Amino acid sequence: MKRISVAAPKLSGKEREYVLDCLDSTWISSNGKYITAFEESFAQFCGVKHAIATNNGTTALHLALVALGVQPGDEVLIPTVTYIATANAVRYCGATPVLVDVCPGSMNIDPADLARHITTKTKGIIPVHLYGHPAEMASIIECAKTHNLFVLEDAAEAHGAEFMGKKVGTLGECSTFSFFGNKIITTGEGGMVTTNDDELATKLRLYRGQGMDPKRRYWFPVIGYNYRMTNIQAAIGLAQMENIDQAIAERKFIAEWYNQALSTLTDQLILPTEATWAQPVYWMYTIFLREGDESKRDAVMHALDEMGIETRPVFYPMHILPPYEQESTFPVADVWAQRGINLPTHQMLLKEDVGRIADALSTALSTALRLP
Ligand SMILES: Cc1ncc(COP(=O)(O)O)c(C=O)c1O
Numbered sequence: 001m002k003r004i005s006v007a008a009p010k011l012s013g014k015e016r017e018y019v020l021d022c023l024d025s026t027w028i029s030s031n032g033k034y035i036t037a038f039e040e041s042f043a044q045f046c047g048v049k050h051a052i053a054t055n056n057g058t059t060a061l062h063l064a065l066v067a068l069g070v071q072p073g074d075e076v077l078i079p080t081v082t083y084i085a086t087a088n089a090v091r092y093c094g095a096t097p098v099l100v101d102v103c104p105g106s107m108n109i110d111p112a113d114l115a116r117h118i119t120t121k122t123k124g125i126i127p128v129h130l131y132g133h134p135a136e137m138a139s140i141i142e143c144a145k146t147h148n149l150f151v152l153e154d155a156a157e158a159h160g161a162e163f164m165g166k167k168v169g170t171l172g173e174c175s176t177f178s179f180f181g182n183k184i185i186t187t188g189e190g191g192m193v194t195t196n197d198d199e200l201a202t203k204l205r206l207y208r209g210q211g212m213d214p215k216r217r218y219w220f221p222v223i224g225y226n227y228r229m230t231n232i233q234a235a236i237g238l239a240q241m242e243n244i245d246q247a248i249a250e251r252k253f254i255a256e257w258y259n260q261a262l263s264t265l266t267d268q269l270i271l272p273t274e275a276t277w278a279q280p281v282y283w284m285y286t287i288f289l290r291e292g293d294e295s296k297r298d299a300v301m302h303a304l305d306e307m308g309i310e311t312r313p314v315f316y317p318m319h320i321l322p323p324y325e326q327e328s329t330f331p332v333a334d335v336w337a338q339r340g341i342n343l344p345t346h347q348m349l350l351k352e353d354v355g356r357i358a359d360a361l362s363t364a365l366s367t368a369l370r371l372p
Pocket residue numbers: 056057058059061082083085086128154156157177178179180189190191
């Protein structure tokens with residue numbers, strides 16, 4: 001039986017044509033028409049003034065923090081449930097990622113838990129739109145305004161998601177995206193920073209290119225980084241942008257197929273919900289076992305694996321990982337993260353695949369939940 005992977009890119013547009021154009025023209029490095037075209041297309045899609053392409057989503061985060069002026073000794077608030085890149089990027093600046101609890105279900109940063117973590121050293125907040133569902137940005141922005149903090153959206157997993165009708169990537173001082181192979185659109189490896197702030201955009205471009213003065217070649221007023229994207233990556237990205245609306249729509253269909261196929265299992269599972277103010281995108285369709293069943297999660301995933309279905313555990317909270325370990329004061333993350341499973345979510349999935357996954361999940365649950 002065919003193995004179903006948890007993620008897979010769809011490269012059915014002009015990716016090949018544009019990449020061959022790079023090779024034929026020899027524009028394979030970090031100059032070339034596709035970089036500008038990709039940046040412009042992404043900026044237009046988000047409805048933002050500037051988009052600055054980088055070589056991955058982690059460097060996009062680091063670059064954004066550098067441009068925002070984060071320094072050693074500063075503190076930046078992040079959700080404890082995220083991909084480790086969010087925390088690492090803060091550390092790369094010599095600053096401290098301060099962990100905040102998350103909301104049940106969405107696992108996004110809990111605005112009500114921000115205040116207790118704010119000190120005189122706090123410089124900003126990084127809400128992460130986890131698995132494609134936007135964080136509750138209104139309260140986060142209000143808190144940031146009250147305490148004079150920046151908001152940097154980590155939208156690595158949420159291209160095209162909307163908060164109260166506004167696309168993510170436009171809501172904070174700046175925002176970052178990832179184009180890793182499993183994302184809503186991909187460039188293989190790649191990232192983007194978006195901002196409406198002209199001054200910030202100039203800084204982002206300066207620091208991305210080793211800090212070289214754009215008006216004076218080989219003059220470096222600051223220490224920068226080589227975080228540039230290649231023309232080949234951007235060529236793939238531009239082709240992906242031509243189909244991004246379809247990608248989002250197809251993922252929404254997959255979520256609807258799952259909602260329908262899993263509706264009979266809701267006594268054992270919690271399915272994703274959409275906040276009234278949110279238009280999520282389905283990067284990873286995420287389910288949770290019921291409270292008390294956390295010790296069965298890995299057995300469920302193992303049983304699915306045996307039936308040819310790859311899944312992923314919801315990210316381990318940062319506060320239990322060795323680099324960021326601390327005594328827990330994160331009751332929601334502790335109770336929810338260990339029950340979460342990401343099911344296969346990608347455009348190559350067919351409706352019958354989702355049916356097969358639902359059947360397999362039903363079998364896996366009936367076996368695993370009976371375990372002592
Ligand atoms: C929330 C989040 N932030 C940052 C990143 C980092 O992106 P990249 O893997 O492109 O470096 C990812 C990537 O998976 C992510 O999920």
